[in-house]
Amino acid sequence: MSDKDMKFETVEDARVAPVTRGQRFKRHCGRRWWIYLIAFLVIALAAVLGIIFGAIPAIAQDSVNDSTLQVDGIAITSPSNTKFTLSMNSTVHAHSPVSASFSPQTFEMYLPPAAGEPVVPFMQLSIGGLKVENTFTINVSDVATNIMNQDAYLQFSGKVLKNNDLDLGVRSSPQVNIGSIKFHVDYQKTVSLKGLNGLNGIKLYNATILDKPMADGTNMVTDGVIPNPSSFTLQVGDLTVDISTLGMELGYSVVKDLTLHPGDNRVKIYNHIHPELIDNLLFTASIKAKNTNITLTANSTVFNGEHIDWLEKPLHAAPPVIAVLNPSE
Template sequence: MATEGGKETYVEDEGAAGPNGAGAVKAKPPFKQRAKRHCLRFWWLWFIIFAIVVLVIVLPIVYVAYPNKAQKQINKAQLVPQSMSLLDPAPDSFDLQLDDMFQSKSSMTARLDAFTADLQLPGAHVPFVRIDVPAIKAANGSVAHVHQRVQIANTDQFDQYTKTVLLSDEYSIYLKGKGGLKYGSLPKTTVKYNKKITIKGLNGLKGLTLTDFAILTTTQADGANANGTVTIPNPSIATYQLGNVSLAMSVAGLPVGTATLPDVLLKPGNNSFPMRAITNQTAVVDLIFTNYKSGILPIDIVGNTSVYAGKHLPYYEQALQANNVTIRLDVIKALEDAGLAQYLGINTTSTG
């Protein structure tokens, strides 16, 4: 109420409602209430936005970042051979026993599916064999055990492989393939393998020795007129079954005989085998009377044949034929032990 010109007047409160609420001005709802109403009204829109955000963030992680990380960890990991055996060989196949250790600095532990792998020489476009790699838990120190009959995939490449093994101190091969990788609850992804594996070779059979060499005064039924013991070192982790091996012996290019080693199984370390030899004793005596009066002959030994279960093994034969080992053999001592030095007129006190 107010006084104007001596008269009383009344002013209606703008916030007060009339009898029927007419003339009243509604108060503005709080922000939270308005937001709640908006979300309830447009819930479908917010669901779409949420789904899009999840897809934008999660999908690249699951289908891009995770596969890339998995592949990088496979690339960084190493396969270190622990043991290897090539047994029961045939011209086109052999039994393979291979233990490879998986080494990785990553804390990531995943399950690797079984897969078929190609084994290739560096620079080769085709494998020499294919192997079935079993499924393993890929943690640092895990070992994959391969034990199977392997067919030679390419004879030329396998010939080159066996030659590389025999002649090299160390060599490398590549394991190639692809398979599944499963990590935790994440979906399975596919990774590619292109692993370089370095292995000790046979180093050209360096260190081969012939001991207990004896000349037989009577030729044996197999034609042998000498025998001895051949020791072959194997500095590698691998075992190779070569069967019966024949060797050609010469001095300065002059053939002086052949020798046979039975049932050659080259295990890691030193391996000794009985040797039976057919020697050209006339040629040997001539050498002693001419260029090698000391009686010490430099014998060049080259492999000739490799026969297992009655079948030639061409991949071992070509490797053996490509390798030469030279030993120094005291022939006069063997002649003396056989009682032949004096008979042949060799003055042992004046030789050398």
């Protein structure tokens, strides 16, 4: 073998096999592994934050949207033309996929507006923190409440007094707490309520003409039952109504310190009958007869010496109520 051949063979044997793309990538990763670890952690953190700040609030909002609010009782007492005292018991039915709570919040209440019309709240109700469960209660007692909008509240009270059914809008923007995660959701519900149905169904009993009128001029007293089919307790004060029967004006009647509770309300009625009717045979016969219709037309409501406009105006504007004296049971 010549020297030339030997040199060629030596060069051939010294060739290194070419490095593949995969091998180059492995070497690259081996030298810069920390860069890829940081990138992975950033991507993982972004995914977790996306769940926390995107998916979890969306799930919570869906749960709020699917929840139901049931008002079990509302009490409006100590009325004036600018404020009153409010108590309310309500029940929320919800499905919370995680343990959560609401921070203290303020509800606004309003009549649901017609399409395209703005919401006009007429009162606010602040409550404390709440733990969210499948069923939980929202109860408040004796909260001094200002009337935010006189016209809107007048419309609301009119619906309460006149209608058998009405809707009440409730909204807030509570903060939801899930562990250390905090965010706000929109809470807006329409609640169906029972109204007082125009105070229809009043029954009167035991009409008694007094031998001597009382100091305030009362010359006849009767017992009465005023039905309240609603879940409202409503403090009215002194309610005065004009009364007539068989087309004959009789005078007026006063129910003193009236508070309407749900169910039948038994009251004493102080009647101021025109003096010339007291000995009228037609009148005396009518108050003894069975099923005598007495027409009641609301005149005024007074509490603590103040005429309560949001009670007085809708009652006065409502159609007369027909009460039955000596009903056949």
